[in-house]
Amino acid sequence: MIMINPVLRRELKTKMRTWKAPTLLVIYLAILAVFGGLILSINELESYTGGFDPGNALTIYFLLAGCQLGLIIILVPALTSGTISGERERQTLDLLLITKLSPFSIIIGKLMASISQIILLILASMPVFSIIFLFGGVSASNILLLFFFFIATAVMVGSIGIFCSTFFRKTTTATVVSYLLIFILSIGTLVGLALLNQYAYIVRQQGLTYGESLLIAGANPFVGFLSVIQNQAGYNIVSDILGVRNNISKIPFQPWQVNIIFDAIITCIMIFFSVIRIRPVMRRRK
Structure with a gap:
């Protein structure tokens, strides 16, 4: 018999039986559907034939994927930042701490x-993608890799x-602090990369190498996302953003793998x- 983490089992029963879970699912899919519909409408308006241009299917795929990544980064902190502090505010944390569960089991x-x-939410969005x-250009392996990246990013942001x-x-x-830290990962790494690149120009008369840039921008989830889709796009988006092209072939890892x-x-x-x-809190309780 498979043993399920008691905290996980309790949380799933509590959350999935309320109206919040289906409401969140409906809103999430509605945002993706509306966003996709707007893209299709704009595509038809700009088309000379007045219909859908299959050549723009990849563009729609990239935009939908970017929208989903943005939704994940926005939703995950809201779902996780109140897990322990919420127990403390409801005065139920003491009951959780006096159980036989280890601190690791509680956090996990x-x-x-x-x-x-x-x-x-990610699995429910698969029909949208x-x-x-129907128009080609995207394989099942591409979508599976993208969804794997989404899950890895969600776990990181959730932690x-x-x-x-x-x-x-x-x-x-x-x-607030969760969103601030994620903002630093998303925007601060790019700002830090630009500053260090300028400093490298001053010190050694040349910018950062591709490997050095990845050590800084590799933590950025959007850089990893662009790396996932750049092979399908047909050109190296990440190197254009990082502003470097030297020593690319010498890097054994792709940017999304570094991420x-x-x-x-x-x-x-x-x-x-x-x-x-x-x-320490549990030790004081004992």
């Missing part, structure tokens, strides 16, 4: 429960939300400190 259970909702199959939820007592504060590695490292660090943050 809370994280998995929140991410399971995101995985449900499957429409692109940040969990950490903030354990560190701050108020859910509002935890949510996955960064995601794994950040997730492990956030979970570790979340467990450390809860453990």
Whole structure:
């Protein structure tokens, strides 16, 4: 018999039996559908024939995928940043801490429960993306890789939300800090890359190499996303954004693979400190 994390089982029963889960699913799919409909309408208006141009199917696919990534990054902190602080505000955290569950089991259970909702949203959006199959240009492996990247990004962002939820007592504060940290990963890494690139020009009369740029921008989820879709686009989008083309062939990893590695490292660090943050509290309870 498969043993399910008790926290995960409780959270799934609590969340999936309320109106919030189906409402979130409907709103999420409605946003994707409306966004896709707008793209199709614009495409028809710009078409000389007055109909849909199959050549623009990949563009629609990329825009829908970007919209989904944006929704994931927006939704995940809202779902995870109140997991522990919410228990504290409802005064139910003490009941959870005096159980036989380890701190690691509590954190993992809370994280998995929140991410399971995101995985449900991602899987539910597959019919929307499957429409692109009618026009070709996208294979099943492309979509599976994209969805794998979405899940890895969701876990990383969720671990940040969990950490903030354990560190701050108020859910509002935890949510704000979660979005701030994600903003730093999304925008701050690009700003830092631009500054370091200018500094490299001053010091050694040439900019950063491709490998050096990836060490900074590799943590950026949008850079990883562009790397996933750039092979289908037919040209190297990431190198254009990073502004470098030297030593590209010498890098054994693609940018999205570097981003996955960064995601794994950040997730492990956030979970570790979340467990450390809860453990002293549990010891005081004992």
